[in-house]
Each structure stands twice: as C-alpha cells, then as structure tokens.
Amino acid sequence: MNSSNKVKLFTEHPRTRSRLILFSLMVLIGFSLISGKIAFLASKENKKNISYTEREVIHSRLNISDRNGNILATNLEGASAYIRPDEIQKKSLIAQRLKGIFPDLNEAVLLNKLNDGRKFFWLKSIVSPRQEKALFDLGQPGIYFGKREYRFYPHGTLASHVIGYTKVNEFDVNYAEISGISGVERAFENKLAIKNSSKLMNNSIHLSLDLPVQAEVENVLKEWQKRMGAKAGGVVIMNIHNGEIVALASSPDFNANKGRGELGKDKDSSIYFNRVVQGVYEMGSTFKIFSVAQGLEKDLFTLDSLIDTRAFRINSKNIEDKYKFNRESSIYEIIVRSSNVGSARLALMVGEKGLKEIFSKLGLLEPVRLELREANTTRPILPKNWRDITLATVSYGYGMSVSLLHLAKAYAILGNGGFDIEPTILKKNHNNSQSGSRVLKKTTSDEILKLLEAVVTDKRGTARILRSKYYRIGGKTGTAEKVSSEIRGYQKDKVVANFVGLFPLQEPMFVIAAFLDEPENNLLQEPCRYASCTVVPMVKKLIERTGPLMNVTPDHQALMFYRGS
Amino acid sequence: MLRFLLIGILIGSTFALGLWAYKINYDSRAADQRVKELEKSILSANKQFKILNAEWAHLNRPDRLRKLAEYYFSELRLTPINPDDFISFSDVYWGQFSESESKALVDKRLTGITHE
Numbered sequence: 001m002n003s004s005n006k007v008k009l010f011t012e013h014p015r016t017r018s019r020l021i022l023f024s025l026m027v028l029i030g031f032s033l034i035s036g037k038i039a040f041l042a043s044k045e046n047k048k049n050i051s052y053t054e055r056e057v058i059h060s061r062l063n064i065s066d067r068n069g070n071i072l073a074t075n076l077e078g079a080s081a082y083i084r085p086d087e088i089q090k091k092s093l094i095a096q097r098l099k100g101i102f103p104d105l106n107e108a109v110l111l112n113k114l115n116d117g118r119k120f121f122w123l124k125s126i127v128s129p130r131q132e133k134a135l136f137d138l139g140q141p142g143i144y145f146g147k148r149e150y151r152f153y154p155h156g157t158l159a160s161h162v163i164g165y166t167k168v169n170e171f172d173v174n175y176a177e178i179s180g181i182s183g184v185e186r187a188f189e190n191k192l193a194i195k196n197s198s199k200l201m202n203n204s205i206h207l208s209l210d211l212p213v214q215a216e217v218e219n220v221l222k223e224w225q226k227r228m229g230a231k232a233g234g235v236v237i238m239n240i241h242n243g244e245i246v247a248l249a250s251s252p253d254f255n256a257n258k259g260r261g262e263l264g265k266d267k268d269s270s271i272y273f274n275r276v277v278q279g280v281y282e283m284g285s286t287f288k289i290f291s292v293a294q295g296l297e298k299d300l301f302t303l304d305s306l307i308d309t310r311a312f313r314i315n316s317k318n319i320e321d322k323y324k325f326n327r328e329s330s331i332y333e334i335i336v337r338s339s340n341v342g343s344a345r346l347a348l349m350v351g352e353k354g355l356k357e358i359f360s361k362l363g364l365l366e367p368v369r370l371e372l373r374e375a376n377t378t379r380p381i382l383p384k385n386w387r388d389i390t391l392a393t394v395s396y397g398y399g400m401s402v403s404l405l406h407l408a409k410a411y412a413i414l415g416n417g418g419f420d421i422e423p424t425i426l427k428k429n430h431n432n433s434q435s436g437s438r439v440l441k442k443t444t445s446d447e448i449l450k451l452l453e454a455v456v457t458d459k460r461g462t463a464r465i466l467r468s469k470y471y472r473i474g475g476k477t478g479t480a481e482k483v484s485s486e487i488r489g490y491q492k493d494k495v496v497a498n499f500v501g502l503f504p505l506q507e508p509m510f511v512i513a514a515f516l517d518e519p520e521n522n523l524l525q526e527p528c529r530y531a532s533c534t535v536v537p538m539v540k541k542l543i544e545r546t547g548p549l550m551n552v553t554p555d556h557q558a559l560m561f562y563r564g565s
Numbered sequence: 566m567l568r569f570l571l572i573g574i575l576i577g578s579t580f581a582l583g584l585w586a587y588k589i590n591y592d593s594r595a596a597d598q599r600v601k602e603l604e605k606s607i608l609s610a611n612k613q614f615k616i617l618n619a620e621w622a623h624l625n626r627p628d629r630l631r632k633l634a635e636y637y638f639s640e641l642r643l644t645p646i647n648p649d650d651f652i653s654f655s656d657v658y659w660g661q662f663s664e665s666e667s668k669a670l671v672d673k674r675l676t677g678i679t680h681e
Contacts, residue, residue, distance in 0.1 A: 016568075023575075034586070071622040077612060154622035215627030216645075470648035544648055554648040 060149060062192045063204030064163055064184055066211040067244075067427045071204070073153050073163055073185070073256075079132050080148040080176075081123040085114045087142030094140060098123070101134045125171070126150055148176050151185075157253045159214050161274040162207070162245075162372075162425060165256040182272065184425060187371045206427040208244035213237065213546045217247040220545060221514075224538040225251050228519035234276035234404050235514040235542065237550075240412035240502065242428050243421040245370075246510065246550065250275040277374045280381055280401040281496045281515070284531075285462075286478030287397035288343040289448060292331060293414060294350045294358035296444045301349070303332050303447055309342045315389035319344045335451045336458045338477065340396045347395030352386045355394065361420075361439040362410035364402055370423045378403055397480055407500050408513035415452075415474075415502040415511060418445045449474055453505050462532045463499065466540050470554040471547055475501025475512075475539070477531035482518070494518050497531035499539050504552050514539050 064073040088094055095111040102124065113121050126148055127135065135143055151166045164183020168176045179193065180186035188205055217235050225233040237247040254271045273279065295301050306328040311320035321341050325333070334342030347355060359365050365382065368375045381401040383390045393399045405423060412421055418440030452474030455461040462477040478498045481490035498515035502508045519534035520527050528534070547554075634643040659667040 027579075070625075071618055074615060074619045074622075076616060076619055152619055154619050155626045156628075158626065158628075212627060219628070219631075545645065548646040548648055548650060553651050556653070 060194055061151065061166075061178055062194060064192070064207060065204045066207055066209045066214070068211065069204075069206070070211040071154055072159060072207065072209075072211070073151060075149050075178075076152045078126050078128075078148050078150050079145040080125050080171075081127050081132070081135060082120060082144050082146065083114070083123050084120055084142050084144065085118060088114060088140065091115060094138075097138060097140075101131055125168070125176075146172075146175075149178065150176070151178055151256070153256045155211075155215075156257060157255045158211075158218060159209055159248070160253045160256055161250045161272075161276070162209060162248050163256065164372075165254075165272075182374065183274075183372060187373055187425075207425055208239075208246060208427045209248070209425070210246050210550065213549050214247040214249065216545045216549060217542060218249045218251070218253070220538060220542050221249050221251050224534075224541075225516060225519075227523070228516055228521055228534050228538075230516040230519040230534075232275050232279075232517040233515060233519075234279070235512070236276050236404055236408050237510055237512045237542075237546065238408050238412060238423060240416040240421065240508055240511050241419075243409075243412070243423045244428055245423055245425055247546070248276055248425075250277075250279075274372075274374050275515075275517070276404045276513075277368075277370065277372060278378050278403065280378065280403050281498075281517075282398050282401050282480040282483075283407055283498055284397040284478035284480035284496070285338045285340075285343075286407055286476045286498055286500050287395060287400070288335060288338065288346075289414065289451065289476055290358050290362065290364075290410070291343060291346045291350045291355060291395045292335060292451065293440065293444055293448055294354045295331075295346060296447050297358070297440060298350075298354065301331060301346075303451065304330050306330055307334060307342050307345050309334065309339050309345070311341055312344075314344075314348075314392055315387055317389050319392055332451065332454060333460075335476070336454050336461045338462050343396045344392035347391045348388060352391060355391060356386075362413050363420075364400075364406055364410055368403070368405050368409055368423055370405065371425050375403075375405060375423075380406060397478055404498065404513050404515055407498070408511050411475075411500045411502060411513070412511045413439060414445060414448045415508045416445070417442050449502065449505060449508065452476060452502060456501075462530075463501075463536050465532065465536050466501070466543075468540060468544060471503050471543060471552065472505035472555055473501050473503040473543060474505050475499055477536060479529065479531045493529070495529045497529065497535045499531050499535045501539060501543070503543055503547070504555055506555050509552065510550065512539060512542060514542065 061075045063071055063075075065071050085091070091114040092111060095107050095114060098110060099105055099107045123143070124131075127145075132145065135145075148171070153160070153163065160183075162183055164180055164185040164187075166178045166180050166185050169179045170177050180189045184205070184207065185192065191205060217237065221233050221235050224230075232251060234250045235247065236245060236249075238245050250273075252271045296303075301307075307330070308327065309321070309325040309329040310327055311318060313319070319341050321339050323337060323339075325337070325339050325341065329337075329339060329342055331342070331346070333339070334346070350358075356365070364380060366380070367378050370376070380403070383394060383399045386394075390399055409421065409423055413419065418438050420436030420439045422436070453472065454474075455476055456463045456466045456473050458464065463475055466473055466475065476499070478500075480496050480498075481492060482494040482496060483489075484491045484494075496515060496517055497519050498513070500511065500513045502511050514535050516535050516538070520529050521533045524533060634641065637643075654668065654671075655664065657667075662670065
C-alpha cells in the first residue's frame with residue numbers, strides 16, 4: 001500500500017472519516033474517564049488508605065522503663081463488659097450466674113438493673129481474661145465486650161511514687177482514655193499519651209531509675225522501717241554530677257494496679273504522699289554543715305579554728321548541748337560530735353546574709369526543679385523573720401523545713417566540687433557531664449568532704465557505725481524532734497531521724513539521703529531514737545547492698561581505714 | 566480488507582487493554598487486602614509482643630526473683646551481689662603472663678563492651 005492510496009481512502013469516503021472521528025472521540029472519552037477515576041482515587045487516597053494499624057489504635061500510652069530498659073509501666077489490652085437487658089430473658093438466672101463469676105457484685109442490685117427498663121449498663125469496666133471466658137461460656141445474648149486498654153505496672157508497688165498512677169478520663173464501649181494523675185505519669189503526660197501509636201509501639205520513656213537498685217532500696221527501707229517501728233520512711237540515691245536519681249523510695253507505698261477507690265477503703269490516703277519529694281521536715285543536725293560551708297567559702301575560719309562551745313542565751317532562749325563539750329572546740333569537733341552550741345556560734349559569725357546566701361546557692365529556699373509536679377509545688381517552709389535566735393536554731397536544723405530531696409541536692413553540690421545541679425528523673429545520655437555552673441569553691445567542697453568523712457571515721461563521730469571495710473563514706477546525721485499538734489513546742493519522744501551521705505569518697509559519685517519518721521531502736525540496752533542508731537545502720541546496709549549494683553568498686557583505702565582504728 | 570484489519574487490531578487491542586486493566590485492578594485489590602491482613606497480623610504480633618514483654622517484666626520482678634533464689638538456694642546458691650565479689654586485678658592468677666601482659670589481654674577482650 002502506497003501513500004497516495006492512503007490519502008484516497010480518507011478523502012473519497014467521507015463516512016469513514018466521520019466514523020473514525022467518532023471512534024477516536026469515544027476512545028478519548030473512555031481514557032479520560034479512566035484517568036479521571038485515577039486522579040479521583042489518588043486524591044482520595046489520604047483518607048481511605050490510612051494503614052489499618054493507625055486506624056485501630058487510637059488511644060495508647062508509651063511504656064515507662066528504667067535506665068536499662070526494664071519495663072515499669074505498660075499498656076495492655078483488656079475487655080470491658082456491658083449488658084443490654086432487653087436482650088436477656090431469664091433475668092434472675094443470669095443475675096445469679098453473674099454473681100458466680102464476679103463475687104463482688106450485689107445480686108439484688110444487679111437484678112434491679114436488669115429489670116428497671118434501662119437499655120444499657122456497664123457490668124465491669126475491666127474484666128480479667130478468665131472472667132471474660134466465663135462470661136463468654138454463658139452463651140447468653142445481651143452481654144457484650146468492648147476493647148479496653150489499661151495500664152499495667154509489672155512490678156506492683158516498686159517505685160510507685162515515682163511512676164505515679166493514672167485514671168480513666170472518658171470511656172465508651174470501645175475505648176478508654178487514660179491520663180496520668182501523679183508522678184511520671186502526670187509529668188510526662190504529653191509525651192506518654194500518643195494518638196497514633198503504630199510507629200511508636202515499642203518506644204518508651206527511659207527513667208534514670210535503676211530497677212535492681214530501686215528494689216534493693218525499697219526492700220531495705222521497708223525492713224528497717226518495721227524494725228525501728230517507724231511510721232514512714234524515705235530514701236533517695238542520686239548521682240552528684242549529673243543529678244540523675246538512681247533510686248527514690250517512699251514508704252508506705254501503693255500498688256497502682258489496684259484502683260484508687262479499692263485502695264482507699266482500708267488504707268489511709270497518705271500512701272499516695274511522696275515523702276521524699278513532698279514531705280517537708282525540720283531536718284536537725286544535717287543543716288550544721290551549711291554554716292560551716294559558708295564560713296569556709298568566705299574564709300571566716302578554718303577547720304581548726306576554735307569556737308566557744310559553752311551554753312549561752314540569745315533572745316532569752318538557752319542554747320545547749322546534750323553531750324559535754326570543752327570550753328572551746330574546733331570546727332572539726334563541732335561537726336563530728338554534732339554540737340548545737342558550736343553550730344549556733346558559727347551561724348552568728350556567718351550572719352543572716354551569709355546563711356541565706358549559702359541556702360540559696362544550695363537550692364534550699366525554693367522548690368527543687370525536678371520534672372515531677374510534686375517537687376515543683378513543694379516549697380520549703382522558711383522562718384518568717386531572721387532574728388539571732390532564728391539564725392542559731394536554723395543552723396542546727398530547727399525552724400526551717402525542707403524535703404529530703406532538697407537535702408540530697410544540697411549535699412550533692414557540697415560534694416561534687418561545688419557545681420550546681422538539677423535533679424532529674426530522666427536518663428541522661430552523657431553519663432557524668434558536669435552541666436551546672438560553679439557555685440562553691442573547690443577547696444570548700446574538699447574541706448566539707450573531709451569533715452563528712454570524719455563523722456564516719458572518727459571514734460566519736462555520730463555516724464561511726466557506718467564505717468565500712470568496703471567503701472569510704474562520709475555523711476552527717478540529723479535528729480529533729482517533731483512539733484506537737486496538741487501542746488506548744490516539741491515532743492521529746494517523737495523524732496524525724498535522717499542521714500545524708502556521699503560515697504565512694506575517693507571519687508564522690510553518689511549522694512544518699514534517708515530518713516525515718518518516728519523511729520525507735522529497741523534492740524539496744526535502752527531505747528534509742530537518734531539517727532546514729534536508727535537511720536545510720538540502715539544506710540550502711542543500703543550502701544553495701546546497692547554499691548556493687550551501681551558498679552562502685554570497693555576501695556582498698558577503706559579497708560585500711562577500717563583496720564587502722 | 567485493510568479496514569477489517571484495522572478494526573480487528575483496534576478491537577483486539579481494546580479488549581487486551583481492558584483485560585490488562587481488569588487484571589491490574591484485581592491484583593491491586595488483592596495486594597490491598599494482603600497489606601491489610603499483614604498490618605493486622607503485625608498489630609496482633611505487636612500486641613502479643615507487648616503482653617509477653619509485660620509478662621516477662623512481671624515474672625522478673627525483683628521480689629519474685631529474691632523469693633525464688635531463696636527457695637532454690639540449696640541447688641543454685643545464689644546470693645545478692647556483695648562488695649566482696651569484687652577483687653582487684655592483682656588478686657587474679659595469670660599463669661605465665663606478667664601483669665602488664667595480662668592487663669593488655671583483658672583490655673583487648675573488653676574493648677567493645679560498655680558498662681552502664
């Protein structure tokens with residue numbers, strides 16, 4: 001076929017031409033329809049083709065885990081059960097059977113609910129897998145299950161005050177929205193609550209806590225609280241360089257797996273109170289080190305300076321000591337044997353301005369900026385006016401109340417070479433980076449550490465029981481009588497005993513602060529309430545148990561000190 | 566003749582195109598279904614993973630392990646870690662190696678192992 005033929009074909013048959021045009025037009029319409037559909041599908045894709053997982057899991061919550069990835073809190077899927085009474089025929093029989101599955105239900109109330117004409121009611125907001133199966137096996141129409149996520153704390157009471165607890169905000173047959181009420185659950189609510197979880201399924205928030213250390217601390221704390229008959233107690237262990245809290249225990253504690261109402265029935269609601277973070281107490285002699293630190297900082301005295309330690313009066317109040325001191329004692333002796341008179345004299349030397357300066361440097365005048373809301377709302381209770389008598393009493397820990405966390409932070413700054421730190425509950429990536437600015441001189445920190453070690457190593461030291469053959473430990477004891485609610489003044493038989501220590505001293509790494517509320521050691525010849533015989537033995541056990549867990553290697557020098565005495 | 570050929574080719578190709586479009590459509594639906602099924606199984610695997618993780622954490626809770634260690638003490642002799650369990654380098658018997666040699670040996674083995 002040549003080209004002239006082809007031309008002829010189109011020109012000589014007009015009908016062919018119109019047919020061809022018609023045909024191509026139809027093809028064009030056909031293709032444009034197809035491409036239109038493609039464009040339509042493509043534009044719609046965003047809405048329709050969202051992946052299945054993202055559509056399904058709407059309400060979820062991240063895990064909370066410790067620094068090594070051990071799960072402390074997770075979300076599990078359970079079922080809720082609800083009933084549509086009009087689908088049930090033999091109501092009394094069903095009520096009886098349901099009572100058999102849920103012994104805590106009231107059969108009469110249940111029967112009433114089935115009969116009073118309502119269309120719908122909740123049987124249980126969460127049922128266990130076994131109960132779910134039992135309900136299912138009833139084969140009864142009218143009983144329905146809804147998907148329900150719930151928060152599970154695999155370790156029960158462990159670190160309950162740090163982790164906090166949650167509540168169900170709003171719920172429907174198919175979902176329940178959980179939100180945090182206290183602790184980490186509340187502090188990191190925005191990070192924990194995620195709307196689309198498919199990609200974040202196994203992500204979690206890593207806390208600075210170390211699970212084995214935390215467990216051991218709680219174990220020892222509970223044991224000693226029982227032994228000393230104490231009402232409550234608390235311990236915090238913190239890295240003094242980066243502020244990571246390795247363990248924080250407050251006793252009594254709670255099991256967040258149980259509903260709040262369920263717990264509240266038989267126990268006092270104070271189990272939810274975080275005594276380490278929220279509880280403010282007069283701390284007693286642990287405060288004595290602060291005026292010494294300020295004096296050293298301002299070169300007002302050295303550790304060998306002699307101070308008058310005879311009892312004296314200011315503002316018509318007597319300041320005196322329990323034990324006999326010489327006319328004059330060195331600062332070393334004042335701290336090691338814990339002299340109130342000496343401490344009061346030092347505070348008067350340092351003055352109001354000086355005392356406030358050191359308190360503010362150590363963060364004792366404001367809430368600790370820990371991530372937990374409980375910490376941010378806990379203000380220290382400060383004296384209203386700073387008369388001479390106030391200076392004197394505050395210097396040995398009366399008239400001013402702070403939390404145990406405050407105390408731990410203050411000692412951490414004293415022990416880490418004088419750098420400011422912010423306690424944190426989150427794991428830090430750079431393990432020992434010193435982030436804060438310098439607030440105290442290095443020499444002050446060194447001298448303070450010497451003093452604190454002497455409290456443990458000196459034969460007259462108040463924490464001499466703490467002398468360990470494994471670690472070099474330094475610290476200060478404190479015993480404060482509690483204010484009476486009935487009579488004006490202090491009660492002799494009710495004390496708060498505490499201890500703050502630093503270890504291992506060859507290269508200070510951790511601060512440990514512990515307290516017991518109303519302890520009494522009856523295992524000795526006569527009952528003893530002082531920190532030296534209640535909290536100090538507990539701290540010794542805590543350090544020797546947790547030290548190895550935190551990779552603190554025993555020190556040969558400690559053994560030498562131990563044997564040398 | 567030519568006209569029939571042309572019409573034949575056109576009809577044939579339209580039919581083939583239709584078949585092809587139908588097949589693609591069918592395949593894409595099947596693929597979509599498969600994706601849904603896979604995502605569903607991933608989701609349920611993830612859920613199971615979560616449950617197993619939680620169960621593992623629950624079974625490994627320290628107070629349970631402590632009780633188990635006490636219960637099986639006669640067989641396992643597990644005790645809490647103690648400062649005595651640390652020994653210094655010089656306490657280890659290194660046989661024919663000198664101390665510096667043995668240190669180098671240990672360092673070599675330890676590279677790559679990080680401690681928390």
